[in-house]
Amino acid sequence: MEIKELRGIKGIVAAVALLIIFFGVFSSFLQLEGNVARGISEEYNKLAYRIAPNNLASWVYDYRGIDTLLETGVIYVGAVVSVLVLGRGLVRLNVPEEEDIVKVSGMDLKTETMPVLLKYFALPVVILLIAYGLLVVLEAPTSGGGGFQCGVIVSSAYLLSVIIYGKKSPLNMRKKALVAFGTFGWGLYVLMGLPGYLVTGYWQYNVGADLWSWVSTFPGAVPDALKAVFGEPFMLALQLKEGISYATSGILPIINIGESFNVIGAICLIFFAFIYGWSDSEEGASE
Amino acid sequence: MNEPITNLWSVPLLVMIPILTAIVVNLLYNKARAIRVISIGAAIAVLAISVVSPYGFHWFAGHPAVNADGTYTFTASVFSWKLSLEYYYGPLQQILIAVTSLLLLFVVVIATKSLSKNYGPYVAIVFLTYVSAAAVIMTNDFYNLWIAVELGSLLVAGLVASSGTGYAQKAALKYTFFSALAGSGLAISLGLILGITGYANITDAIHFLMTNDLGGMHAVLYVAFAFLALAWVYAGGLIPVHPLKSDVYRSAFPHATVLLQAQSKLMLVAIGIVLLRMFGALPFAREVMLSISVLTMIIGIVMALIQTDFRWTLAYIIVSHSGLVTVGLSLGTYKGIVGGLFQAVNDIIYMSILLLCCEMLLYFGKGTSIKFNGGIAKKSPWLAAFVILGTFAASGIPPFNGFQSELIIIQAALEQSLPEVAAVVLMVSISTFIALFRAVYSIFLKPGEDHPVRQSEAKRFEIPTTVFVFLSVLLAISFVLGVYPQLALGFLTESALKVVFVPWVP
Structure with a gap:
């Protein structure tokens, strides 16, 4: 229209x-x-100190973790569909008469005319952006940020480097690697539901934090070894007015890392396909 | 009565197995043999799980519910406020997911056999479309419903665009643009409901509404209803977005449309039931739903009657029969809801028969135009038999399944003193027969006035064995449900009773 x-x-x-x-x-x-109405949020707030000090991380990745898993899927699917339209995975029926596939070519990106000053300036900015992205994802349970934000920051570093340096970008990621990033990221998020499912029957039960095995009607039990593997590395001593309280965000940091890989893979792949177009041979920025 | 469990094993598997399969096949990309084995294995697994699974809840992330006295519980027998995201797998979910799983298996087998190489992403989208449909029908949470609809809309666009033709990409783009409204509508509705009640869990939100005085907030409830109804219209392709949805149905490969129409029906049922549970008691709510449904039926069938291409005819009949499903639901009575749910099951089955027959026409290289075809019955008598029997089922002719559900809807409308609605249902049924039989006669039965380019073709067309088996299975189900409807009704009555008498129970 x-x-x-x-x-x-x-x-x-x-x-x-x-x-x-x-x-x-x-x-x-x-x-x-x-x-x-405050509704269920009051209960979430009451429990905040027992998981991640960043209550938002608990809401997004624990209580509402399956929502976020599907939201992560929206990003993943967004990348798959966008890149599909540009040529990755277009299919035809093996029939005598099929209509022609529409070919979409990439942008005409010319980096030769880029000022030299920008080329010197961009590299440290790209490095700083990646470092900042790593900081944001690793601190997800304790401060604002997380996998989404890290993914967006690192993707912007990728875009910056491609715009400035073109095919000679120092952040040169092959398209197969970008697909693998997304696969690893969303796959890791999905599979982090498995430990809890196997020992308690609840998908994505946070076996590291293990908040609820003390409740009499709770089915199953979390083995100490599992608690140690997923809980100990992320244990924090929180100084509350009632005294020191030990809490761990358990599987949440790992989920955030998965999330960041998914977002990096998805957004960078979309950039890649829009800038270079798509052909099934390894070309474009990868060379 | 058994205590309903809150960690039902099957629910996560019905969602996570297809997601993991999609991730893997997308990565494999052009490893055709590996993709075929993995995807068919996964489709068989979800079908088996959906059939053997018992009923119950799954509280994702394993957080308890909070009792009125502030204690925590993991039992679902007494009402308590849920901290977890809740899915429910009951008889309604079982029959709808089992039928969709069967179709998923058929679609995956056909796709991995009939498509050119590089079908990893395509099969991934097929599996994720299934996930969106399964999630929508199982979730008891507004927020999750929104995300599943959002995901589903994007997947529809992907499935359509994957054929790469100009008109398919245009249809996908238009649908993506407008379906964003469905997601936005649901998000606004969710926001308002959260604002009024404080709960994203549908049961908890309804319970809050029933036990608290809203004061002057009823207007907000109406706005929330309006936006949820908007999402219902967009997700299901009811008027005024029927041109977009029919464009989508026509532009995708017919085997993909099998899954797309099933997904649409599941969304219509899921959101329709939520509308009834949450807003059914609001004055005029059901009347609005009924008006949209009746208009969809009429406009859909009128459009189907004037088409000159079999794919377009089917696309508009799917739209029209979506209205048939929602008419039953919108009546809001026990019988009406049963009729609507039964119609959804039947519609998914008989439209799949017709769509697979349509795909066979493409295999034969004859196209689907009514003008340039003819005499196919001579070259492929089995295909002609399947398409004619599918037409009987879709037109509500006994002894096939369409007859039973349309009869229940007509009876429900008459019991509600709405003879005009019953008359429209009858008219749609007859018009469906005319629209379909006109196409069937021109393509299959009329002596061949072949397309000039194809006049030399005189060989017989053989249906591939797998498709022959799939068509036979679907036709057998259609016949069995037509002769013995109790087989399906046994799965549907409980849900209808709950919606009418205890709407807070999922």
Whole structure:
């Protein structure tokens, strides 16, 4: 649909619909102001100190971990579909008469005209960005940030290096490696559900933190060895006003690492395909 | 009565096995043999799991529910506020997921046999489409419902675009753009419901609404209903987005459309049931749903009648029959809901028969145009038999399954003193027969006035053995459900009863 098609009756209908939607949403928000029910969030807040000090990490990756797993899937699928449209994995029926596949070529990226100053400036920025990304993902359970943010930061480092240096980019990742990044990332996230499933029956039960095996109706038990493997490396001593409390975020840091790999693989692959197009031979930035 | 368990083993496997399969086959990319073995194995596994699984809940991440006195529990028999994300696997979920798993198996076998190389990403998208459908029908959580719909919309676009043709990419792009509205609508609805109740769990949110005075917040509830209904319309392809959805059905390979239409039906059922559970008691809510459904039925079938290509005819009949499913649900009565759910099961089955027959026309290189075809029945009598019997099933002609569900919906409409709705259902049924038989006659039965380019072709067309088996299985199911509907109704009645009498129970 083009903008000119919105002239006349279609445009009036669209404008009226938008006005109704705007009025409905805006008036609802006004009514909710000061009346928002706290619901289950109070319980989450009560338990905050027992998992990750960054309560948001507990919400996103533990209590709502399966939501985030599927959200991670949205990023993964976004990459698969975007790159598919550009040529990776387009399929045809093995039949006599099929319509032609639309070929999409890459951008005409010219880096020769890039100022020398930028070329000197970009490399340290890329290194700093990657270091910052690593910091953000490793500190996910204790401060703001996490796998998503790390992935976006590292991807922007990749894009910067490709724009400045082109095929001679120091951050030269092969397209197969980028696909493997995504595979490893989402796969790691999915598989972190397995230990909890095998010992308690609950998928993605946090065996490192093991919050609930003391409840009488809890089925199963977490072996000490498993608790040690997933819990001890991430143990923190929290100074609360009631005294020191030991807490571990358990599997959450590992999930965040998986998340970051997924986002790096997905976003960099989309960049790669848009800049260089796609052919099934190893070419483009990889050479 | 047995205590419902909260760590049902099958639920995570029904989601995680397809996800892991998708990840692996996407990585394998063009290793055709490995992809074929892994994907068929995984499809058989999820089918087996869906069939043998008992019923119960799965509380992902294993957090307990909070009792009124602040203690924690892992039992689901008494109402308590859930800390975990909850999925439920009951009889309704079982029949819908089992049927979809069967179709997944068929689609994977056909895809890995009939497509050119490099089908790893395609098969990955097929498996993830299944995941989105399974998640939507099992989840008892608004937030998760939103994400599953969002994921599902993107996958539909991927499945359509993978054929790489210009019109397919255009259809995929349009659908992606507009289906973003479905996700946004659901997100706004979720936000408002969370604001009013504080709970993303559907049971908990309904319980909150039933036990608390909302004061002057009913208007907010209506806005939440409107946005959830918008998501329902977009995800299921009801009016006014029927052109987008029919474009999608027509542009994908017919075997992919088998899965796409199943996914749409599951979304219509899942979101429709949530609408009834959450907002069914609101004045005018069901009337709005019913109006959308009736209009979808009428417009869909009218569009089907004027098409000159079998793929387009099927695309619009799928849209029209989506309205048939939602008419039953929108009636909101026990019988209506049973009829709507049964129609969803039946529709998935008989449309799959017709779509696979349509795919065979592509195999034969004859195209699917009504104008340039003819005489296929002579060259492939079995295919003609399958398509004619599929047409009978889709048109509600006994002894096939479509008859039983349409009869229940008509009875439900009459019991609600809505003879006009019953008449429209009847009209749609007859028009379906006309639209389909017009195409079937032109392509299969009319003496061959072959396409000029193909006049030299006089050989017989053989249906591949696997597809012959799949068509036979689907036709047998269609016949058995038509003769003995209790076989399916036994899975559906419990859900319908819960929606009507205890809506907070998933």
